[in-house]
Amino acid sequence: MSLTLYNSLTRQKEPFEPLEAGRVKIYCCGVTVYDFCHLGHARSYIVWDTVRRYLMWRGYRVTYVQNFTDIDDKIIRRSQADNIPWEQITETYIQAYLDDMRRLNIQDADRYPHATQVIPQIVQFIEQLIAKGYAYEANGDVYYAVERFPSYGKLSGRKLDQMEAGASGRVGDGETKKRHPLDFALWKSAKPGEPSWDSPWGKGRPGWHIECSVMVKEELGDSIDIHMGGQDLTFPHHENEIAQSEAALAAPLSRYWLHNGFVNISGEKMSKSLGNFTTIRQMLDAGIEPMVLRLFVLQAQYRKPIDFTDGAIASAQNSWSTLKDGLLFGHRHGKTLGWVDAAEADFGDPAAMRIEADSSAASQFQSAMDDDFNTSAALAVLFELAKDLQKERNRLVHDGETQTDANTLRQQWQTLTVLAQVLGLEASPDQDATATLSDEVIEAKIQERKAAKQSKSFAEADRIRDELKALGIILIDKPGGVTEWRRE
Structure with a gap:
C-alpha cells in the first residue's frame, strides 16, 4: 500500500x-x-x-x-x-x-x-x-x-x-x-x-x-x-x-x-475567557507525564477534534503504563532470558535494532500510518505487542520460564521499541526504578518481610511492603505463607 x-x-x-x-x-x-x-x-x-x-x-x-x-x-x-x-x-x-x-x-x-x-x-x-x-x-x-x-x-x-x-x-x-x-x-x-x-x-x-x-x-x-x-x-x-x-x-x-x-x-x-486555558508546562509541572500527553494526542486521528478531560488523561496514563511495561521488557528481563547483547552499550537503542519489515506487526503498523497517518490504528499494533510481552513477563516472574522462546521475545520487544519511537513514544531504563532491583534483591526483601512477620514486627513488614511498592514491586500474599511478586 x-x-x-x-x-x-x-x-x-x-x-x-x-x-x-x-x-x-x-x-x-x-x-x-x-x-x-x-x-x-x-x-x-x-x-x-x-x-x-x-x-x-x-x-x-x-x-x-x-x-x-x-x-x-x-x-x-x-x-x-x-x-x-x-x-x-x-x-x-x-x-x-x-x-x-x-x-x-x-x-x-x-x-x-x-x-x-x-x-x-x-x-x-x-x-x-x-x-x-x-x-x-x-x-x-x-x-x-x-x-x-x-x-x-x-x-x-x-x-x-x-x-x-x-x-x-x-x-x-x-x-x-x-x-x-x-x-x-x-x-x-x-x-x-x-x-x-x-x-x-x-x-x-x-x-x-x-x-x-x-x-x-x-x-x-x-x-x-x-x-x-x-x-x-x-x-x-x-x-x-x-x-x-x-x-x-x-x-x-x-x-x-x-x-x-x-x-x-x-x-x-479552550480560551482564557472561559478559564480553561492550560499551558504545556502547567500540565507537565502538575505531574502529567510527557509520554502520557503524547499518547493522549496520538490516540485520535489528527484531523478530528480531541477533548481533554480528567478521564481521558487517566485512560492515557493507564495505556502508557501498559506500553511502558512492554518497552522496558528487554531492560528488565533480557539478561535473565540469556540475550547475548543485553550487556552491550547500545542495548535498547532503536538505531541499533534491525526488525523484520515484513513481519505482521510492522506491516500492520505501516498500513495504518500509510492511511493518512492513522496513529490510532498504529497504536493498536503497539498495544498488542506490549500485552503479549506483559503476559510473558508474568509467566517468567511467577513460573520461572516463558511460553515463547527467548529469540522470538527479543524480536517482539525490538519491533515494539522501534515502532514506538516512530510515534515518539520512548521509555528510558534510567527512569525505571524496578530495573535497578534484581530478582535476587527482591526475593531477599521478601524473606526479610517474612522474618519480620514471624517475629510479630508487623510495622517493619508493612514498611518493606511499602518500600517495594514505591519501587514498582507488587507483593501478592498467598495461602500457606507463600508470597508472589510482580513488577508494576
Whole structure:
C-alpha cells in the first residue's frame, strides 16, 4: 500500500508523490512568541513531529522548517503591557517553546527562521507583487488586492463574494484605505513607539501572512511538498499565503496541505475567557507525564477534534503504563532470558535494532500510518505487542520460564521499541526504578518481610511492603505463607 494523505486543498485523500523522488520539503507554521505554549500547540506539534518521524522511517530524506513569528501585534502589546523590550519578549518565549517541545520528545526542526531575519526579502517580495499588479500602496501601508487573484478561496472553499468584511485576519487599522474589504496588509506603516524597518513606503513592519510566504521561499524554494498547521490557520493565513506566493512566483506553493483538528477542554473550546486555558508546562509541572500527553494526542486521528478531560488523561496514563511495561521488557528481563547483547552499550537503542519489515506487526503498523497517518490504528499494533510481552513477563516472574522462546521475545520487544519511537513514544531504563532491583534483591526483601512477620514486627513488614511498592514491586500474599511478586 502506498502512503496517502488527506489534502485540504482538494478535500480528498491522495497518493503521496514528492516533487523530488526520495526527498520531502516540509514547512510547518510556528508560534507567535509572546506567551507560553498551550495544549493546542502540543496537539499540533506532536502530530507534525510524528508525521516527520514516519516519513523518515519510510526512507525519505526530510527537510523540516518551522518558523517563529517574532514581530506581530500581540508581541507589541505584550511588550507595552509588561514594559519590556519586544526583543526580550520574543527571546524569552522562543526558549520557552523549545524547552516545552523537547520535554514532549518533539525533535528540533532542521531550521527555525525568524520573521525579523528576512525583512529585506519581504520588502523585495512585496515590490514584486506591486509590480505584477497584485498589491497597492496606500499612505504608507501596502495591501494585497484579493480580486486580482481569481482562485482566492480555493483552500478554504470560500467564495470571495460570500466572505464577510474583516475576515482577513490581522489587518489592523486602515479599513478605509482598502479597495476591497478582504484586501489584507502586506506592510503596515509605523506607529509611534513601535518597532519598524525602512521600506520604499516608509518605516513600518510586515503583515503576518507575507512573513511565511517569504520564509518558505527563502528556506525551501518556490514550491514545497507539504505545508502544515492547525485547522484555524486554513483561513485566512494559509489562504493568503497561497495568494501571495502563487501570484509572485507563478508556481504552486505546496503540493499537499495538512491541518490538524481543534482541542476542547471538557467539551468546551479552550480560551482564557472561559478559564480553561492550560499551558504545556502547567500540565507537565502538575505531574502529567510527557509520554502520557503524547499518547493522549496520538490516540485520535489528527484531523478530528480531541477533548481533554480528567478521564481521558487517566485512560492515557493507564495505556502508557501498559506500553511502558512492554518497552522496558528487554531492560528488565533480557539478561535473565540469556540475550547475548543485553550487556552491550547500545542495548535498547532503536538505531541499533534491525526488525523484520515484513513481519505482521510492522506491516500492520505501516498500513495504518500509510492511511493518512492513522496513529490510532498504529497504536493498536503497539498495544498488542506490549500485552503479549506483559503476559510473558508474568509467566517468567511467577513460573520461572516463558511460553515463547527467548529469540522470538527479543524480536517482539525490538519491533515494539522501534515502532514506538516512530510515534515518539520512548521509555528510558534510567527512569525505571524496578530495573535497578534484581530478582535476587527482591526475593531477599521478601524473606526479610517474612522474618519480620514471624517475629510479630508487623510495622517493619508493612514498611518493606511499602518500600517495594514505591519501587514498582507488587507483593501478592498467598495461602500457606507463600508470597508472589510482580513488577508494576
